[in-house]
Amino acid sequence: MFIPVVLGVLTIVFITLRSVPGDPAAIFVGPEGSAADRLRVTQALGLDRPLPVQYGIYVWRAVQGDFGRSIFLRTEVSQLIRDTFPATLELAVLALIATVLIAVPLGMLAAVKANTAIDFVATLIALLGVSMPIFWFGVLSILLFSLEFGWLPSFGRGPGLFPAISSGDIGMVGQALRHAFLPSLTLAITSIALVARLVRSSMLEILGLDYVRTARAKGAGERRVVLRHAFRNALLSVITVLGLQFGTLLGGAVVTEIIFAWPGLGRLIVNAISQRDFPLIQGSVIFVAVMISAINLLVDLSYAWINPKIRYV
Amino acid sequence: MRYFRLVLVLTTLLLTAATVSAQTVLRAGLDVDAGTMDPRLARDTSAARMQELVFNGLVTLDASLVPQPDLATSWEFTSPTELVFKLREGVVFHDGSAFDADDVVYTYSTLVEEDFAAPRRSLYTPIEEVVANSPLEVRFVLSQPYAPVLQYLDMGIVPSDVAENLGADFGEQPVGTGPFALAEWNRGATIRLAANDDYFLGRPAIDEIVINIIPDNNVRLIALESGDLDLIHSPVPPQDLARLRDSPDLVVETTTALGYTYLNLNLENPLLQDVNVRKALAHLTDRETISEVLFYGMDTPGESFLLPGTFYYTNDITTYDYDPERATELLAEAGWEDTDNDGVLDKDGQPLSFELTTNVDPNREQVLEFLQGEWAQVGIDASVRVYEWPSFIADVIAGDYQVGLIGWLLLNDPDRATYLQFRTGGDSNYGSYSNPRVDELLDAGRAETDPDARKEIYAEAAQIVTDEVPYIFLLNQGYVVMHDPGLEGFVVHPAGSWKSLETATFGN
Numbered sequence: 099m100f101i102p103v104v105l106g107v108l109t110i111v112f113i114t115l116r117s118v119p120g121d122p123a124a125i126f127v128g129p130e131g132s133a134a135d136r137l138r139v140t141q142a143l144g145l146d147r148p149l150p151v152q153y154g155i156y157v158w159r160a161v162q163g164d165f166g167r168s169i170f171l172r173t174e175v176s177q178l179i180r181d182t183f184p185a186t187l188e189l190a191v192l193a194l195i196a197t198v199l200i201a202v203p204l205g206m207l208a209a210v211k212a213n214t215a216i217d218f219v220a221t222l223i224a225l226l227g228v229s230m231p232i233f234w235f236g237v238l239s240i241l242l243f244s245l246e247f248g249w250l251p252s253f254g255r256g257p258g259l260f261p262a263i264s265s266g267d268i269g270m271v272g273q274a275l276r277h278a279f280l281p282s283l284t285l286a287i288t289s290i291a292l293v294a295r296l297v298r299s300s301m302l303e304i305l306g307l308d309y310v311r312t313a314r315a316k317g318a319g320e321r322r323v324v325l326r327h328a329f330r331n332a333l334l335s336v337i338t339v340l341g342l343q344f345g346t347l348l349g350g351a352v353v354t355e356i357i358f359a360w361p362g363l364g365r366l367i368v369n370a371i372s373q374r375d376f377p378l379i380q381g382s383v384i385f386v387a388v389m390i391s392a393i394n395l396l397v398d399l400s401y402a403w404i405n406p407k408i409r410y411v
Numbered sequence: 412m413r414y415f416r417l418v419l420v421l422t423t424l425l426l427t428a429a430t431v432s433a434q435t436v437l438r439a440g441l442d443v444d445a446g447t448m449d450p451r452l453a454r455d456t457s458a459a460r461m462q463e464l465v466f467n468g469l470v471t472l473d474a475s476l477v478p479q480p481d482l483a484t485s486w487e488f489t490s491p492t493e494l495v496f497k498l499r500e501g502v503v504f505h506d507g508s509a510f511d512a513d514d515v516v517y518t519y520s521t522l523v524e525e526d527f528a529a530p531r532r533s534l535y536t537p538i539e540e541v542v543a544n545s546p547l548e549v550r551f552v553l554s555q556p557y558a559p560v561l562q563y564l565d566m567g568i569v570p571s572d573v574a575e576n577l578g579a580d581f582g583e584q585p586v587g588t589g590p591f592a593l594a595e596w597n598r599g600a601t602i603r604l605a606a607n608d609d610y611f612l613g614r615p616a617i618d619e620i621v622i623n624i625i626p627d628n629n630v631r632l633i634a635l636e637s638g639d640l641d642l643i644h645s646p647v648p649p650q651d652l653a654r655l656r657d658s659p660d661l662v663v664e665t666t667t668a669l670g671y672t673y674l675n676l677n678l679e680n681p682l683l684q685d686v687n688v689r690k691a692l693a694h695l696t697d698r699e700t701i702s703e704v705l706f707y708g709m710d711t712p713g714e715s716f717l718l719p720g721t722f723y724y725t726n727d728i729t730t731y732d733y734d735p736e737r738a739t740e741l742l743a744e745a746g747w748e749d750t751d752n753d754g755v756l757d758k759d760g761q762p763l764s765f766e767l768t769t770n771v772d773p774n775r776e777q778v779l780e781f782l783q784g785e786w787a788q789v790g791i792d793a794s795v796r797v798y799e800w801p802s803f804i805a806d807v808i809a810g811d812y813q814v815g816l817i818g819w820l821l822l823n824d825p826d827r828a829t830y831l832q833f834r835t836g837g838d839s840n841y842g843s844y845s846n847p848r849v850d851e852l853l854d855a856g857r858a859e860t861d862p863d864a865r866k867e868i869y870a871e872a873a874q875i876v877t878d879e880v881p882y883i884f885l886l887n888q889g890y891v892v893m894h895d896p897g898l899e900g901f902v903v904h905p906a907g908s909w910k911s912l913e914t915a916t917f918g919n
Contacts, residue, residue: 120801124808128454128530129819130831132838139528170446171598172582181598237629245637252634253625255600359625361600369443374801 100391107387108160108380112153115376116145122169122374143169145376156380165381170373175381178366183385186362188259189354190347192282194340197289202336204290205297210324212302220294227291236284236357243280251277253359281358285351289343296339300332334401341397345390434618437898437917439642439909440631444599444624447582449574450567451522454530456907457622463910464604464620465505466567466587469496469515474666474904476721476823478561482510482568482588491556491860498547502611504570505592512543517571519551533838534563534827556858558865559824590615590913599624616916632893635661641895641917644907645888649707649774652891661893664903667720668890670820671713672775674767674782674883677842680813682763687745689880692814693731694738695786696883705777709891713884715873716828720905722862723825725870730877730884739789749790756790764792769816770800778885779816807841815841818888823906825869826857833876844881 123139124131140146144155159166165175208220244252256277262270304310305328313323352364363382370378445457450466453459470478470486483496502510519541522529529535537557542550553560567587574581585593590612591604602622606615623640625631628648634640636655645668656663674696676683683689698712711719715728731737747756747763756763767783769775776797783793793814806812822828831839834853835846852872859865877884892903900915 118802119805120799121805124805125801126454126528126530129804129839130531130533130827132533135528135532138525142526142528172447172452172579173598178598237627237633240630240633244639245633248637252637252639253630254623356626357630359600359623359627359630361597361624365626366599372800 100388100395103391104384104388105157108157108384109153111380111383112156113149115374115379116149116152120374122376125373126169143376160384165384166377168370168378169375170370171375171378175377178378179363179382179385182361182363182366184260185255185258185360186348186351186355186364188255188278189282189285189351189360189362190344192259192278193286193289193347193351194344196282196286197293197343198340200286201290201293202297205294206301206324206329208294208298209301209305212298217298220298224291224294227287227294230287232284232287232353233357235287236280236354239280239284240358250280255360281354281360284358285347285354289347293336293339293343297332297336300335301328304328304331337400338397341393341400345393348389348393349386435616435917436619436621437617437642437912438640439620439622440625440634440640441622441643442624442626442628442631442646445602448585448593448596449582450569450587451518451527451529452582457624459907460622460909461585461593461602462567463589463908464591464912465585465589465593466569467502467589468565468567469498470561471565471910472562472823472906472908474902476562476905478565481565482515486561488860489550491858492553494551494553494560495544496549496551498549499611500547502588503609504573504588505586505607506570506573507609508570508572510568510570510588511546512549513546514568514571515549516541516543517574518566518568521574522566531563531566533831534559556860558857558860559826562824562827591620594619610913612913615913617912620912635893635895641898642892642901643894644892645890647709647891647893649705649709652709653707655893660896662896662898664892665709666890666903666905667711667718668820668888668907669718669721669822669905670818670888671716671718671822671884672710672778672816672818672886672888673713674885675807675812675815675817675842676881676883677810677813677815678881679810679843680765682761682765683813685745686879687741688747688763689883690731691738691741691745691789692786692791693880693883694734694741695789695791696782696885697733697785698885699733701778701781702886705774705781706886706889709889710886711889713887715877715884716822716832716882717825717869717873718822718828719887721825723866723869725866725873727870728873728877731880735785735789742789747790754787754790755792762792763790764794766794766796766813767816768796768798768803768806768812768814770803771797775816810841810843812841816885820888821906825865826853829853829869829872829876830857833872833881842881844876844879846875846879849875 123136123143123145126139127135144152167174168178171178204220204223208217211217240252243250254277256273257270259274259278262274310323310328313327351362352368354360355362355365356368367379367382370382441457441460443455443457445461446455447453447458448461448465450462453462467481469481469483471481473479482499482502484499486494486496489495498512504510519538521527523532523535523538537553537555538551539554540552544550569581570586573586577584590607590610592607594605595603604620606618608614625634628646631643632647632651635643655661676689678684702708702710702712714730717724717728742756746758749756751757767779769779779795783795786793807815807817819828830853831837833840833844833849835850849872852868856865856868859868890905890907894901898915898917900911902911
């Protein structure tokens with residue numbers, strides 16, 4: 099399933115880029131260039147060759163791991179992805195952790211205290227999370243926590259959490275966390291809303307099932323009923339959503355990255371698109387497609403581990 | 412209890428202040444990352460900033476755009492087509508190697524090569540040959556007299572052997588003679604420059620410059636206000652300029668920039684071929700309101716391609732002032748009437764309608780919406796289409812537009828502002844404007860080396876172009892710098908140059 103997906107993505111991106119208006123040679127040459135300059139650059143980039151030829155060359159090189167050089171950054175595409183992906187991954191992982199830490203307890207609480215004031219508040223928070231535009235929330239949080247209170251940095255990744263952890267420097271880790279706090283929270287708000295509501299409805303459904311009633315009848319404490327029996331079984335759908343959400347977080351970090359000047363892959367792709375940097379766009383999109391496919395595969399595989407009843411033949 | 416301790420540790424980590432450093436570090440913010448550090452290939456504003464700090468040119472343009480000695484100590488035209496430079500002695504590159512005439516020869520020889528694909532190559536094509544007369548003297552041979560040449564010789568000189576060896580990698584591992592050397596470059600995130608101990612003007616007082624790439628204009632400004640940055644410059648949201656102009660915590664300085672925003676009228680469009688229609692549109696364009704209300708005075712009303720603050724500017728250009736009554740008269744004289752009473756003027760069954768286009772930019776969108784409303788009041792049906800830059804500019808270059816809102820930048824010489832744009836068949840003459848007298852004047856202006864004579868030539872051309880309205884000159888762009896008061900000696904420069912950081916001091 100993997101290969102066809104990747105090849106499909108590659109083909110679609112390839113054709114789309116060459117079909118939509120916008121010419122990298124014209125952007126590269128700039129407004130003071132001549133038609134002759136543009137033609138020369140078009141030829142240098144190999145964009146004047148027939149489409150199937152361009153496609154063939156690209157696929158042939160791609161399977162050997164050569165994704166070409168960025169037209170505008172003049173660096174190898176694989177190098178650029180290697181430089182920026184860890185930052186996006188860090189943001190997505192932290193946002194996922196934030197989602198788990200906030201949304202799961204929130205959803206469980208809402209389910210256990212269903213139809214009470216607590217449930218209402220929790221649902222309201224969820225609704226706000228889904229309705230608030232990321233851009234608005236992000237800039238607002240910077241205004242509040244950086245400018246107004248001066249608690250947190252207003253932009254950037256700082257030293258980066260992954261490098262900081264591997265260096266073992268506690269001060270550096272602190273710095274990295276301070277930089278990551280607002281961006282990961284901003285990125286997570288939609289996930290938090292979604293997952294909280296899902297946890298709530300999953301739990302509610304399970305809490306109404308026979309075996310839960312049996313557990314209660316057997317005299318099990320409420321805590322044990324909720325955590326041991328109900329939640330464990332709600333876990334399956336929650337994990338599915340978390341896994342899919344991770345893919346969304348990975349791909350949807352673009353706005354967050356732009357606002358917080360977070361040097362990630364999403365921002366790289368957006369800049370590449372606005373310049374029609376074909377090699378960079380192609381390489382990055384294929385990479386993201388591969389990542390998301392891999393994540394979905396892992397999510398599928400994790401089912402068997404969580405629920406012994408599901409086994410792949 | 413254990414949980415509480417964990418929370419305490421985490422909170423402390425979060426609130427721990429940054430480490431203190433004894434060095435003078437200037438933290439600056441830019442909107443885009445430099446595409447390359449190779450001065451010959453620089454095509455964005457950040458690359459230009461890097462060029463000013465990491466390299467030196469033969470000359471440097473001061474704040475009045477007058478060439479001053481940089482790597483060259485003196486120069487003279489030995490003939491209308493030969494320019495000889497005497498070079499500064501004892502200058503070294505960051506790697507310790509000596510600078511000499513061979514580096515100048517190499518830099519310009521590679522620059523004009525077609526296959527090198529330098530974005531600004533067109534400015535240097537009249538350079539036929541660059542020859543080293545001696546290690547400290549270099550001669551430029553031009554194919555014809557070319558007055559602007561000195562304005563373009565501020566480009567950074569690269570070391571011939573290093574650049575040749577590194578090839579394409581020179582853009583990532585630059586070696587120059589400049590006041591600062593590249594210490595670290597995290598693509599898309601930060602650029603760290605360290606002071607050059609052996610700089611020929613003396614080691615800069617600032618030890619390190621850290622440039623942070625922050626794409627969002629609002630966030631970049633917040634970062635300055637909250638103290639996370641010490642220096643930013645345009646682009647700045649115009650409304651924030653108004654708010655911060657009198658702030659006691661920041662130094663805010665403005666000057667006129669080397670660019671303007673304008674409406675490009677496509678003369679291939681039959682409706683726009685009538686000069687009276689174009690004059691009417693000019694009379695309907697309230698540049699004062701656009702400048703004051705939409706741009707909060709940051710950009711000033713435009714009149715012609717001559718930029719205020721430059722030597723060539725003259726107050727004497729007459730323009731079509733905002734006068735809707737006169738516009739209505741002109742349109743009526745041209746035969747436009749609302750014969751079918753639908754609110755839109757028409758003639759021979761054709762409605763007077765235009766598509767106004769521009770790229771995605773909040774200020775530009777507002778300008779077009781404003782004009783749409785204004786023009787509708789006299790019966791012009793204007794529709795507005797805003798779309799992304801690559802598609803928009805592709806359409807403009809192809810001549811597939813009617814009225815396009817665009818701008819020109821980096822106009823450090825009137826030839827650069829006019830030759831490609833207004834000359835018949837010019838590469839940037841998207842709207843197909845043609846006037847034989849203008850062609851004559853532009854050719855003359857390019858060759859005329861006497862500044863006063865040149866000024867007269869361009870003044871005449873400017874008046875003709877403004878009269879004939881291939882462009883409606885909307886706004887002359889303003890340039891804004893905001894910095895921490897601790898930065899002293901920073902010179903606000905119309906081209907946005909940061910070269911003054913070589914002698915500036917910073918202490919907070």
